[in-house]
Amino acid sequence: xxxxTLFIAVLMGTVVSYYIGRGRSHSIAKPVxxxxxxxxxxxYYATLMSLWALLPALLLVFLWLVMxxxxxxxxxxxxxxxxxxxxxxxxxxxxxNQIGNLAEGVGTLDALGAEYKPAVDRxxxxxxxxxxxxxxxxxLVMLIGMILGFRTIKADNNAxxxxxxxxxxxxxxxxxxxxxxxxxxxxxxxxxxINFFQKVPFMDFVFGTHWSPQIALRADQVGASGSFGVxxxxxxxxLISLIALTIAVPVxxxxxxxxxxxxxxxVRGVIKPALExxxxxxxxxxxxxxxxxxxxxxxxxxxxxxxxGAENGIGWLATLNVSSESALAAGLVMxxxxxxxxxxxxDDVINAVPQSLRDGSFGLGATKSETIKxxxxxxxxxxxxxxxxxxxxxxxxxxxxxxxxxxxxANLTVNPLEAVTTVTVQIVTLLVGDQEFDSxxxxxxxxxxxxxxxxxxxxxxxALRVVKKYREQYD
Amino acid sequence: xxxxxxxxxxxxxxxxxxxxxxDSKLSVRNVDVFYGDKQAIFDVNLDIGKNQVISMIGPSGCxxxxxxxxxxxxxxxxxxxxxxxxxxxxDQNIYDRSIDVVELRARVGMVFQKPNPFPKSIYxxxxxxxxxxxxxxxxxxxxxxxxxxxxxxxxxxxxxxxxLEPATGLSGGQQQRLCxxxxxxxxxxxxxxxxxxSALDPIATATVEELIHELSQNFTICIVTHSMQQAARVxxxxxxxxxxKLIEVNDTSVVFTNPKHQLTEEYITGRIG
Numbered sequence: 001x002x003x004x005t006l007f008i009a010v011l012m013g014t015v016v017s018y019y020i021g022r023g024r025s026h027s028i029a030k031p032v033x034x035x036x037x038x039x040x041x042x043x044y045y046a047t048l049m050s051l052w053a054l055l056p057a058l059l060l061v062f063l064w065l066v067m068x069x070x071x072x073x074x075x076x077x078x079x080x081x082x083x084x085x086x087x088x089x090x091x092x093x094x095x096x097n098q099i100g101n102l103a104e105g106v107g108t109l110d111a112l113g114a115e116y117k118p119a120v121d122r123x124x125x126x127x128x129x130x131x132x133x134x135x136x137x138x139x140l141v142m143l144i145g146m147i148l149g150f151r152t153i154k155a156d157n158n159a160x161x162x163x164x165x166x167x168x169x170x171x172x173x174x175x176x177x178x179x180x181x182x183x184x185x186x187x188x189x190x191x192x193x194i195n196f197f198q199k200v201p202f203m204d205f206v207f208g209t210h211w212s213p214q215i216a217l218r219a220d221q222v223g224a225s226g227s228f229g230v231x232x233x234x235x236x237x238x239l240i241s242l243i244a245l246t247i248a249v250p251v252x253x254x255x256x257x258x259x260x261x262x263x264x265x266x267v268r269g270v271i272k273p274a275l276e277x278x279x280x281x282x283x284x285x286x287x288x289x290x291x292x293x294x295x296x297x298x299x300x301x302x303x304x305x306x307x308x309g310a311e312n313g314i315g316w317l318a319t320l321n322v323s324s325e326s327a328l329a330a331g332l333v334m335x336x337x338x339x340x341x342x343x344x345x346x347d348d349v350i351n352a353v354p355q356s357l358r359d360g361s362f363g364l365g366a367t368k369s370e371t372i373k374x375x376x377x378x379x380x381x382x383x384x385x386x387x388x389x390x391x392x393x394x395x396x397x398x399x400x401x402x403x404x405x406x407x408x409x410a411n412l413t414v415n416p417l418e419a420v421t422t423v424t425v426q427i428v429t430l431l432v433g434d435q436e437f438d439s440x441x442x443x444x445x446x447x448x449x450x451x452x453x454x455x456x457x458x459x460x461x462x463a464l465r466v467v468k469k470y471r472e473q474y475d
Numbered sequence: 476x477x478x479x480x481x482x483x484x485x486x487x488x489x490x491x492x493x494x495x496x497x498d499s500k501l502s503v504r505n506v507d508v509f510y511g512d513k514q515a516i517f518d519v520n521l522d523i524g525k526n527q528v529i530s531m532i533g534p535s536g537c538x539x540x541x542x543x544x545x546x547x548x549x550x551x552x553x554x555x556x557x558x559x560x561x562x563x564x565x566d567q568n569i570y571d572r573s574i575d576v577v578e579l580r581a582r583v584g585m586v587f588q589k590p591n592p593f594p595k596s597i598y599x600x601x602x603x604x605x606x607x608x609x610x611x612x613x614x615x616x617x618x619x620x621x622x623x624x625x626x627x628x629x630x631x632x633x634x635x636x637x638x639l640e641p642a643t644g645l646s647g648g649q650q651q652r653l654c655x656x657x658x659x660x661x662x663x664x665x666x667x668x669x670x671x672x673s674a675l676d677p678i679a680t681a682t683v684e685e686l687i688h689e690l691s692q693n694f695t696i697c698i699v700t701h702s703m704q705q706a707a708r709v710x711x712x713x714x715x716x717x718x719x720k721l722i723e724v725n726d727t728s729v730v731f732t733n734p735k736h737q738l739t740e741e742y743i744t745g746r747i748g
Contacts, residue, residue: 357591360592362549362580363580365577365580365607367607378594
């Protein structure tokens with residue numbers, strides 16, 4: 001029985017127990033004078049019974065899937081010849097893999113030697129036991145659960161509380177999954193980063209102004225001393241994000257104000273969905289739009305300006321040099337991309353400002369724009385800052401547009417016409433392809449990730465403080 | 476639409492009592508108000524005397540608030556609302572094309588049902604109107620205006636130590652008096668009050684009523700109220716609205732002691748409402 005059929009069987013059992021539970025509760029309701037004399041509604045008894053059937057069985061499947069591999073390999077390990085038991089963990093892992101392959105019929109025993117035959121046989125045997133035993137045990141647990149659940153259906157037992165408790169627990173587990181995953185990611189990044197900082201000094205990483213992550217394959221290789229100064233990447237990231245935000249914040253905010261305060265219902269009905277389509281365009285599409293349309297256009301325009309400057313003897317213009325991959329192109333397109341974040345969130349918070357405040361301001365003879373500037377905007381500010389922040393973290397974390405339009409050259413510059421690179425782009429280039437996971441080059445990606453995480457976290461904390469301090473509470 | 480307007484034509488009625496005055500601040504003639512297709516106010520004719528308090532009473536949904544909001548064109552902010560007829564503020568039709576609604580609202584201030592202080596400091600709330608209309612030339616004058624407005628509302632003593640604290644921290648009654656201070660800081664000629672005490676406790680209500688009484692020496696006040704006792708206490712004239720029609724207007728004492736119209740009598744004796 002495969003896992004999916006087992007799941008279907010468990011679900012069907014759950015549904016069946018629901019109907020059994022409902023039937024049972026109706027039948028016990030009859031002698032006591034109808035459903036109104038039960039402690040709770042039949043649907044709660046039925047739900048409780050189906051939960052009894054479902055949850056223990058699910059838990060068993062889950063535990064089985066988690067534990068089964070390690071228990072079996074532990075048992076197989078005891079069958080190994082003596083010399084294999086004394087191997088170091090890495091070689092032992094390799095050996096266990098080979099045994100696993102043999103058990104699935106891949107390869108021959110010749111490569112390992114006949115002394116490993118018992119281990120392979122044991123593994124095959126244990127695997128087959130596990131495969132037969134699991135469905136049987138799961139169905140058995142489910143049946144026991146159904147019986148226990150059936151016995152809870154009594155006129156004076158209030159099943160509602162039990163059901164509430166189960167739902168409470170389910171909701172709690174769901175929310176902790178997200179939190180635990182976050183912690184898991186943080187720790188995995190943290191540990192790899194610690195490995196990295198054992199190879200590269202922390203100070204060199206944080207304050208270094210040169211980024212060139214190549215590691216020499218041979219001692220005499222030219223120009224391949226890796227250097228891991230993160231400053232050029234940070235500057236590039238901030239430059240591009242800044243350009244993007246200079247576009248997105250004013251445009252997004254003003255369109256939000258227009259939509260919330262000025263637009264008629266019909267205009268709003270057209271513009272709002274159209275703006276939200278922007279948010280649905282995949283970033284890779286924005287990326288090639290930036291690389292193939294915007295960047296060349298900026299370059300051509302820059303060249304035109306340079307020629308014009310040369311003809312008219314304007315010295316500084318004549319030396320203008322626009323790279324074909326520029327921070328400006330990436331930033332502009334990224335700015336367009338995050339407009340919907342700013343506008344849609346700001347629109348929501350502006351709409352949430354109570355009408356009574358608008359009335360009060362109009363009643364004093366304020367115009368629409370005065371009301372917006374002096375009452376609505378301050379009242380909506382915390383939400384607007386939230387939207388801008390979301391857009392900012394989106395800009396800092398954005399990768400695809402930058403990969404395609406801003407280039408890979410880690411120049412330390414604030415000139416938006418030059419090629420720059422960002423933290424995310426470097427993470428991608430460090431990890432793409434076959435990599436060894438113990439070189440400084442690969443581990444640098446984790447350190448960059450950690451750095452990015454710390455920056456966005458700091459940004460969020462600062463913004464939260466600012467918002468708290470300046471918020472004008474209206475409720 | 477057609478059906479509704481037919482109803483207006485057929486349902487001609489005459490307001491009982493004395494709706495028109497010789498010397499009026501606001502004069503309302505043949506005003507109809509529509510929300511989309513639905514007519515909310517039917518052919519109202521009413522004069523509001525200078526430095527008088529007039530209260531509008533009537534059962535819920537009778538159109539008294541809608542009528543009040545016509546007087547400073549607050550209904551403009553509602554897209555589907557349409558006002559026809561003529562409302563004159565000292566010989567100027569306020570629905571005239573040439574009228575600047577901003578200036579109108581500076582002359583006809585408004586206080587709302589629920590206190591709605593801006594989420595700013597107490598000082599900024601009172602200074603708001605003066606700032607947008609440029610009523611003061613420097614900080615000193617503004618300070619004086621804020622102080623005098625708060626004093627006139629009897630709020631100065633209570634808040635002078637905390638002028639820079641948020642207005643939302645005041646109690647409900649204080650907030651409502653702040654809203655009145657905010658309105659009179661602009662020095663309007665008329666103040667419209669839409670059930671200004673309905674969200675207040677009896678003590679705060681008494682304070683606000685006393686304030687209305689004092690303000691009536693300098694301002695023309697129109698107040699919508701659900702409380703007949705309040706109407707009797709604060710107003711010189713009382714207008715009774717019923718289903719969008721102005722049924723009866725007269726001196727307050729007459730309306731409450733000797734109503735001429737049957738509907739008015741039923742309302743004030745508690746049979747409808």
